Amino acid sequence: MNNTSYMLAIILAAGEGKRMYSKKPKVLHEVCGKAMVEHVVDCAKEAGASDTVVVVGHGAKEVQDTIKGVKFALQKQQKGTGHAVMQAAQFITDRDVLVLYGDTPLLTPQTINKLYKAHKQGGYNATVLTADFENPYSYGRIIRDNNGKVAAIVEERDANSEQKQIKEVNSGIYLFDGSMLKEALKELKNDNDQGEYYLTDVIKIFNDKNLSVGAYKIENSGEIMGVNNRLQLSQAASIMKKRIIEGHLLNGVTITDVGNTYIDAGVKIERDVTILPGCLVKGTSYIEEDAVIGPHSTISDSHIGAGVHVENSVVLESRIGEGTTVGPFAYLRPGNVIGKHAKIGDFVEMKNSNFGDHSKASHLTYVGDGDVGNGVNLGCGVVFVNYDGKEKHRTKVMDNSFIGCNVNLVAPLVVGKNSYIAAGTTVTKDVPEANLAVGRIRQENKEGWVKRKGLLKEEE
Ligand code: UD1
Ligand code: CA
Numbered sequence: 001m002n003n004t005s006y007m008l009a010i011i012l013a014a015g016e017g018k019r020m021y022s023k024k025p026k027v028l029h030e031v032c033g034k035a036m037v038e039h040v041v042d043c044a045k046e047a048g049a050s051d052t053v054v055v056v057g058h059g060a061k062e063v064q065d066t067i068k069g070v071k072f073a074l075q076k077q078q079k080g081t082g083h084a085v086m087q088a089a090q091f092i093t094d095r096d097v098l099v100l101y102g103d104t105p106l107l108t109p110q111t112i113n114k115l116y117k118a119h120k121q122g123g124y125n126a127t128v129l130t131a132d133f134e135n136p137y138s139y140g141r142i143i144r145d146n147n148g149k150v151a152a153i154v155e156e157r158d159a160n161s162e163q164k165q166i167k168e169v170n171s172g173i174y175l176f177d178g179s180m181l182k183e184a185l186k187e188l189k190n191d192n193d194q195g196e197y198y199l200t201d202v203i204k205i206f207n208d209k210n211l212s213v214g215a216y217k218i219e220n221s222g223e224i225m226g227v228n229n230r231l232q233l234s235q236a237a238s239i240m241k242k243r244i245i246e247g248h249l250l251n252g253v254t255i256t257d258v259g260n261t262y263i264d265a266g267v268k269i270e271r272d273v274t275i276l277p278g279c280l281v282k283g284t285s286y287i288e289e290d291a292v293i294g295p296h297s298t299i300s301d302s303h304i305g306a307g308v309h310v311e312n313s314v315v316l317e318s319r320i321g322e323g324t325t326v327g328p329f330a331y332l333r334p335g336n337v338i339g340k341h342a343k344i345g346d347f348v349e350m351k352n353s354n355f356g357d358h359s360k361a362s363h364l365t366y367v368g369d370g371d372v373g374n375g376v377n378l379g380c381g382v383v384f385v386n387y388d389g390k391e392k393h394r395t396k397v398m399d400n401s402f403i404g405c406n407v408n409l410v411a412p413l414v415v416g417k418n419s420y421i422a423a424g425t426t427v428t429k430d431v432p433e434a435n436l437a438v439g440r441i442r443q444e445n446k447e448g449w450v451k452r453k454g455l456l457k458e459e460e
Contacts, residue, residue: 006095007045007116012084013037013102014057014075019229025059027102028066029233032240033264033282035066036227037102039240040436047112049098053088054124081194082188087183097176097250099199103227105236107173111223122230124214126180126206128153129173131221139169140200142215150213153200156194170200170218171224224436228298237343270306288322305340318350319447321357339374353384356399368392369411371403373399381406398433 019025027037034042037054038297056063057075063073073088085099096119098112119127121437128150140153141163153170154163184205188197194421206213227233237443244265245258252271262280263269269287276294283301290307293299298314305322313327317334320326323341330344332353336356338344342355345362353367356374361367365378368386369390374379376397384395385408393411397403401415402422415421416433425439450456 004055006176006215007047007049007098008051008093008095009047009052009098009100010073010085010088010089010091011037011040011044011052011070011100011102011216012081012172013040013052013063014055014060014078014084015103015125016058016078017103020233021230025041025063026227028059028062029230030229030235031105031227031233031246031265032262034266035104036105036360037063038053038067039105039265040102040107041067041070041098043107043112044100045110047098047116048109050095051091053091054102055084055087057084067109079190081199082185082193082197082201083190085181085199086185086188086197088180094177094179097178097181099172099176101172104171104173104224105227106223106225106239108223111218111220112173114218116175118214118216122214123212124175125177126203127175127214128203129171129224129225130168130215130217131171132167132217133169133221133370134167136164136167136169141166142168142170144168144215145403148215150203150215151207152204152238155192155198155200157194161413166363168215171417172199172220172223172226174199176202177211180206184209302332349382353454369394370409373397373401373417375400376403377401378403379405379407385410403449 013027015026020026020029027075028035041052042180052070053073054067054070055073060074071091075084075087090425096404115127115129134138138156140155142150143152143154145151159347179279184202188201192198199228203213207356222239222360225236227236245255245261248263249255253269254274257277260277261275264282266284267281270289273287274288274292279294282300285299285302287304291304292309296312297310298428301317302315303319305320307323308320309325311327313330315326315332318332318336320338321340324338326344328361329346331349335352336350338355339357341358343360343362347364348361350367353370355372356376358374359372359376359423361378363380365382366384368384369392371383371394381402386392392447395409395413397415398417400417402418403421406424407421408426408427410426413427415431418434420433420436422438423425425437427437427439431437
């Protein structure tokens with residue numbers, strides 16, 4: 001039986017991450033649109049942890065502002081992994097305790113579940129997640145006794161030449177019996193050459209107390225990869241990217257050029273969606289059935305309805321209704337709600353606007369702070385003049401109105417339904433329902449003017 005729901009997860013994330021050379025705390029660096037530590041938090045939750053405590057230190061506030069739904073423990077000074085766990089001691093009870101690091105974004109819940117199973121089946125008091133590394137340099141090595149139990153973990157700097165040959169490394173991920181861990185933490189010392197409290201020494205303390213320590217070795221050693229610099233960050237990102245894309249492909253999404261498609265971890269895509277080359281689908285975007293995205297488009301934190309086609313366009317924080325087409329070369333800035341079967345054509349920019357069903361802005365239009373009804377046609381070159389130099393104002397264009405080419409709609413303004421606005425009009429006052437508004441100087445033709453001015457070019 002899987003009882004992980006009684007498990008407390010402690011995630012260590014207080015370190016600075018010097019080798020990132022960054023203003024940002026290491027664990028907030030993103031892998032496929034999600035901070036590394038958030039990947040780890042989500043992994044713990046998916047594996048069934050009922051409570052998660054994140055130990056923060058460097059950039060504590062920033063880290064706390066980023067992660068939702070967890071508890072925090074503050075480690076003011078970074079005195080080692082054991083010291084970090086001590087800061088969370090108040091949360092440790094007789095529940096099982098899972099210890100994770102905030103810089104291992106590739107870890108999966110499946111692996112935690114296997115670790116949990118091994119822990120229970122072996123009847124261990126502590127179980128270490130390990131892996132064989134071709135190049136184990138810099139990792140703690142697993143020292144096993146004749147029965148295969150873990151006798152100790154020796155850090156690289158403390159290892160003798162024989163121990164350095166060992167390829168089985170400590171992932172830094174463990175399951176502990178909570179009350180035993182709590183006792184052992186009290187006995188941790190910092191009498192090593194770094195003057196740190198090593199969590200790895202808890203293993204030795206367990207053994208000294210004749211508690212049993214097991215190991216669960218994973219096949220896919222890439223999962224426990226720790227990210228310490230930006231090279232490793234990019235390596236982790238390409239592994240994660242591949243994992244995400246393979247997941248979508250196997251769920252029924254067509255992706256025509258996987259090498260040139262970037263989909264964030266938080267994106268959801270329904271089946272029979274097609275993603276053409278050169279697309280970025282970011283944040284919490286949701287794409288419904290039969291939509292076609294691309295080529296060369298960015299979709300960020302947006303909801304794309306069924307059958308929508310977005311071509312060569314940028315869509316930010318917007319909702320697009322079923323069957324609507326966007327682009328090529330449209331720019332949807334945040335805050336738009338676009339209806340069904342609408343058309344947002346080339347070189348159309350829209351922000352913070354509502355745009356109704358079957359409405360069209362086919363080309364070269366700016367819709368800012370607009371409320372456009374259903375069945376409206378915006379001609380080429382329509383501008384919603386929403387800014388008076390001080391404040392933004394809204395323009396309301398009601399159902400079935402026809403706005404001619406090169407019309408300026410100077411907000412605040414209401415254009416009543418079924419109205420027509422003549423091309424080239426600058427509209428500065430409301431237009432009542434079913435009126436024609438014309439506001440331009442009447443045209444005058446001056447006969448013979450070109451000849452009089454001596455500008456006429458004689459035909460040869
Ligand atoms: C640790 C393990 C090593 C293991 C390796 C796996 C110890 C002593 N060694 O070494 O056996 O092979 O991880 O990657 O545990 N942290 C804090 N507070 C601290 C120190 C660290 O929160 O005071 C956090 C860091 O932010 C990081 C994690 O703990 O997320 C690991 O710390 P790090 O210094 O990278 O440990 P390693 O030296 O890599
Ligand atoms: Ca590390």
